Amino acid sequence: MSTLGSFIWSIADQLRGPYRPNQYGNVILPLTILRRLDCILEPDREAVRGLAAKYDNPNRLKNEVKKVTGRPFYNTSNYSFVNLLEDADGLADNLSDYIDRFSPDVDVFEYFDFKKEILALAKAGLLREVVTSFKAIDLHPDVVSNADMGDAFEYIIRKFNEAANETSGDHYTPRDAIRLLVDLLFADKDADLTEAGIVRTLYDPTAGTGGMLTLAEEHLLAQNPEAKLSLYGQEYNSQSYAICKSDLLAKGHDATKIAFGNTLTDDAFKGRQFDFCMSNPPYGVDWKQHAKAIMKERGEAGPNGRFAPGLPATSDGQMLFLLHLVHKMRDPEDGGGRVGIVMNGSPLFSGAAESGPSNIRKWLLEEDLVEAIVALPANMFFNTGIATYIWILDNIKQPDRQGVVQLIDGTSFWTKMRKNLGSKNRELGEDDRAKIVRLHADFTDADPDYSKVLRNDEFGYWTITVERPLLDESGHPVVDPKGKLKPDTKKRDTENVPFTYGGSTAGASGKVEVINAYFDAEVKPHVPDAWIDWAKVKTGYEIPFTRHFYKYIPPRPLAEIDADLEKQVAKILDLLREVER
Template sequence: MSTLGSFIWSIADQLRGPYRPNQYGNVILPLTILRRLDCILEPDRETVRELAAKFGNPNRLRVEVRKATGRSFYNTSKYSFANLLADADGLADNLTDYIDRFSDDVDVFTYFKFKEEIDALEAAGLLREVVKSFGAIDLHPDEVSNADMGDAFEYIIRKFNEAANETSGDHYTPRDAIRLLVDMLFAEKDADLTEAEIVRSLYDPTAGTGGMLSLAEEHLLAQNPGASLSLYGQEYNPQSYAICKSDLLAKGHDATNIAFGNTLTDDAFKNRQFDFCMSNPPYGVDWKQYAKAIKQESESAGPYGRFAPGLPSTSDGQMLFLLHLAHKMRKPEDGGGRAGIVMNGSPLFNGAAESGPSNIRKWLLENDLVEAIVALPTSMFFNTGIATYIWILDNTKHPDRKGTVQLIDGSEFWTKMRKSLGSKNRELSEEDRANIVKLYADFTDADPDTSKVLRTDEFGYWTVTIERPLLDDEGNPVVDRKGKPKPDAKKRDTENVPFTYGGSTAADEGRTEVVQAYFDTEVKSHVPDAWIDWTKIKVGYEIPFTRHFYKYVPPRPLAEIDADLEKQVSKILDLLREVEQ
């Protein structure tokens, strides 16, 4: 739990009455951001005011401020937390002036509609005390690290959503899960990332409050302090966007790299690819309201568009983000890219052969983009206990990994938390993460209980339609004009035939031989009058993760079960005797 977050949230006690608990965040979040930026700006405030008086052109002023302070943003107001309370009667107007005089890249307060909150606080007689409380907190990065600030924001958001009876999973991902994703995302490129003064780009299309971007930067700089990581992101939740952007501003990043909007309908970085991409998209989110725009893009963009491989069900948009990330990886001829995404289990197997989800898996696997999939422990997230998985994509795989996918069962690598946070009662310790990353790095089947390396064609199958003849009243097959037996629709059946049946390694090219061999062995011997409708064969792909790691547990011996039953019967009879007495 964040001590700072708890302290900031305690200020909400002043809001009781005029504000309901689920409204506290509308005040606390923007004021926390404002105080953070205020502390950062304070040492150079007079310098910036002098430059503002000298240079009226905003573009020129931005250049001069950067030269003088090293920062890309500024504020030209004569007010700050240091003097806002001096004019008690004009506090609301002066605070509004302070917010209005930030440079254009600081648009975060607009997304909180904070001017309306200032008026509401003033009307309730609360503005002065709340501003005074925040003015007493020193949130300068020298006092509160970026990591601690991120923890504080996440704590506040979680408390805010608990009060509103909402889930927090849409806003942020547990940091232990992010760290594992970052470890794996960078693992294959660790040698490259230690080069002096390297420059890399990282992109998150579901940026939330920026937790993934921040921890990825922290990881890289820990390995290579001289490295430079340009951070890019897009977020459609106004408050999360504002927090993410303000966090990057505080760290000195180019805040224009954080865009507001719906990534699926309006890609803010349409013509860009990145070295690294990562995302934790919302699970099971309905995209019916965007379906028209997405389908139009899919049809008009041609074979190289984001959604060309296929579209999932409108009831779950996870795989749209999966396709988006694959599209945003830097092209192989430009050095290649890697992507990591956290999803639930449905993208592994949902959809029948030649459905949208199956075609998406087909495209990813046949283009050899899936490098590894890791099963995480359950009860890892704040708002759900379901099974989740990390997918790692790479379009320039190491030669040893080409044509394969590594499945890692990390579900047993967890540490019990001392105190649960919502649904989260397990976490990945540093040792847990190291064990999973080692399994990935070793790239072996040596321990089949935790790691398996499979060829991409091992996930393919054909759905084959099996027909049987329609019989007349006398039991004879009904034939068409060409003398061929008519199929009985009621007896029609389908069989899923693995590409690898009979040890085949020919993938779809072995269709005729493998399907016929399967039919002769598995069907014909039991149903002699059946035949294959070769015109209806469909190709499908699925990743049956749990099947590959299934562990057979034999049932208990009957004698042991009978003995237990006899004990229970004896107890029941004894209880009945006591009642009768």
């Protein structure tokens, strides 16, 4: 829990009455951002005002300000938290002037519609009191680190969403999960990342409040303080976008690289690829309202489009983000790219053979893009206790990883939290994270309880349609005009035949041989008159993660169960005797 966030949220008590609890965030969030930027601007404020008087052109002014302060943004107002309160009657107008005079790239307050809130606060007689409270907080990065500021923002958002009965998980990802994702994303590139003066790009299409981008940068700079990581992101929630953009502005990043909008329908970085991509997309979110635009793009883009491999069910769009990220990986000839994405279990197995999800898995595996999948502990996220998985993809795998996928069961590596945060009551401690990262690095089957390495074709299967003859009233098979047996649709059945049946290592090329072997051994002995309709054979791929790590637990002996039942019966009889007395 963030102590700073708790303190800032306590200021919201001043809003009680004119504001309902689910409206507190409309005031608290933008004022927290404003105070953070205000503290950063304060040391150079007079110098910037002097430059503003000298240069009228915004671009020229921006360049001159950056030369003097090193910052990509500025504010030319005569007001700040230092003197806003000196003019009690003009506070609302002066605060609006302060917001208006930020450099054009600081558009974050527009997404809160904060000027409307300023007028509402003034009308309720609360503006001076709230501004006074925020003036008392020093939010300069030298006092409040970026990590602590991020924790504070996330605490405030969680409180805001709890009051509004919304899901906080839609806006940010727990820091412990992000750290594991970052560790795995950079794992095979750690040596390269220590090179002097390296420049790399990182992209998050569901940026939220920017937690993933921030922690990834911290990871890289811890390894190589001279490295530069250019951060790109897109976010569709206006408040999260505003926080993300202001946070990166405060750290000196180019704010134009953080875009507002829906990534699936309006890719803000179309045509651009990245060294690293990461995301925690929304799970189980319906994309019906965007289906027309997505299907249109798929048709127009052809085989090289981002959604070409297939489309998931419109009830769950997370695999669309998966495809989008793969499309954003830097081409192998340009150095390649890596992807880290957190998803629930659905993308592992949903959809029958040749359905959209199955075709997406088929493409990913046949293109040898999936490096590893890690099962996370349950109850890791704030708004759900369901199973979640980290997928790591790479389009230039290390030689020993080519043609295979590593599955890691990390469900038992967790630490109990002292206090629950929504559905989250478990976290990945440093030791837990280190164990999972070590399993990934060791890349072995030596500890099959936690790590398994499987060939890509071990996830493939064929769905075959087994037919049986239709019989007439006299019990004779019915044939069509060409003399072929007519099938009895009521007795029609389907079977899934693994590529690996009978120990085959031929993969998809073993189709006829393997299916016939399966049919002869598993079907024919039971229904001798059956046959395979080869025209209906379909190819599918699934990743049955749980099955690979299934541990058989034998049932208790019957005598032990009987003894327990007798004890319970005895207790019930004793209770009945007490009632009868």
